[in-house]
Amino acid sequence: MLSKPAFNALLKTLEEPPPHVKFIFATTEIRKVPVTILSRCQRFDLRRIETGELIAHLKSIAEKEQVKIEDAALALVARAAEGSVRDGLSLLDQAIAHNESAVITAETIRGMLGLADRGRVLDLFEKTMGGKVSEALAALGELHACGADPLAVMQDLLEIVHFLTRVKVAPGAEGFFDGASSEAKRAAEMAGKLSVPSLTRAWSMLLKGLIEVRDAARPLAACEMALIRLAYAADLPPTDKLVRDLQDGSSTPRNSLSPQGGEGKGEGVRPRSSLPLAPKGEGASLATAPNAESSTDAAPAFRTLEDLAAYAQSKGAQVLKVNIENDVHLVSLEPGRLEFRPGPRAPRTLAADLAQKLKDWTGTRWVVTLAREGGQPTLAEQKKAVKAARHERVLQEPLVRAVMDRFPGAEIVHVYDKEPEDVAAPMPEKDEE
Numbered sequence: 001m002l003s004k005p006a007f008n009a010l011l012k013t014l015e016e017p018p019p020h021v022k023f024i025f026a027t028t029e030i031r032k033v034p035v036t037i038l039s040r041c042q043r044f045d046l047r048r049i050e051t052g053e054l055i056a057h058l059k060s061i062a063e064k065e066q067v068k069i070e071d072a073a074l075a076l077v078a079r080a081a082e083g084s085v086r087d088g089l090s091l092l093d094q095a096i097a098h099n100e101s102a103v104i105t106a107e108t109i110r111g112m113l114g115l116a117d118r119g120r121v122l123d124l125f126e127k128t129m130g131g132k133v134s135e136a137l138a139a140l141g142e143l144h145a146c147g148a149d150p151l152a153v154m155q156d157l158l159e160i161v162h163f164l165t166r167v168k169v170a171p172g173a174e175g176f177f178d179g180a181s182s183e184a185k186r187a188a189e190m191a192g193k194l195s196v197p198s199l200t201r202a203w204s205m206l207l208k209g210l211i212e213v214r215d216a217a218r219p220l221a222a223c224e225m226a227l228i229r230l231a232y233a234a235d236l237p238p239t240d241k242l243v244r245d246l247q248d249g250s251s252t253p254r255n256s257l258s259p260q261g262g263e264g265k266g267e268g269v270r271p272r273s274s275l276p277l278a279p280k281g282e283g284a285s286l287a288t289a290p291n292a293e294s295s296t297d298a299a300p301a302f303r304t305l306e307d308l309a310a311y312a313q314s315k316g317a318q319v320l321k322v323n324i325e326n327d328v329h330l331v332s333l334e335p336g337r338l339e340f341r342p343g344p345r346a347p348r349t350l351a352a353d354l355a356q357k358l359k360d361w362t363g364t365r366w367v368v369t370l371a372r373e374g375g376q377p378t379l380a381e382q383k384k385a386v387k388a389a390r391h392e393r394v395l396q397e398p399l400v401r402a403v404m405d406r407f408p409g410a411e412i413v414h415v416y417d418k419e420p421e422d423v424a425a426p427m428p429e430k431d432e433e
Contacts, residue, residue, distance in 0.1 A: 048083025329375030
């Protein structure tokens, strides 16, 4: 709790302490202690108390206080204390003060702490990873109605992913579930059905969701959105496999979501369209209709808004390309028909300009209509969101967080993938410097 000036005022005394004085500093935030102080102290890292030992300690105190409390309730208190005796005693004291019945039950502790039943959270995770979106949201609603805090649910989901991953790589590992419990057996069976890449992807998405739930004005809505994202991405193959498949041309990558082990998702989850890569040197990555006589005469088949923007750039229509990226909220795009919601800064003639250009490029008449609401985020907004998510992932790296803590006010201005040693790393773009 000491400020930097206060620590500096102690330096002289710490360097030459009186013979009759021993200074003892205790902290749970060791990174906040200046290096000048650390270098003049002996450091002792105190370990956390094991859960079983903490439960026994809390039970002995309850017996001395003549308080009846279930073993399951003590386990929940010890779990929430995370190895801290001080926190465990505070929670036990709070439970005693709030209890109105003869026995403190596990339900009482859950209601006090906003915790969720582990078995029900495991059900929620299983439904989410199986792509059963509506059932997962219903299960989350039931947990919330029973008093579970959305942030606690996200934390439990992360604990489950961590436990399943440990079981996957080190069978017999202990952690979130007791080894002999029915939930532990279910979790072990579930770990056998999930791959390590899918679990690591789930960890990343839930970790991002945890931050969103923590900072959101409506935590429940943020939790629901995180589960929806995870359900959509649960069965996608790893990115490196997609790249290899596209490069090798061996097989079409999976792009539809289905539950583990079979079909029957039926939750309104639609497969994502996948565009083939354009041959090297052809510019935009867009699919063209085959032509037996000459492929260069084939009319472009616009399947996505990215196709349309890329083709506009290839034709030298730079202004239209910028308008497409910044002012078009796509509602629907199909051959001969385009519907979008214009952004607030969109030119009034944008729809007419698009209709004319599409007719010129394809040789057929296009119907371009405007919508008053709905539509996807613009390409510029999507790019910005991807960049923000990338920066957020980097910020979660322990080393990066340590650097940011050490240098207050520092910021990340550019993130790029590591290139091979013989290739120079790219310089940041001007707009990011």
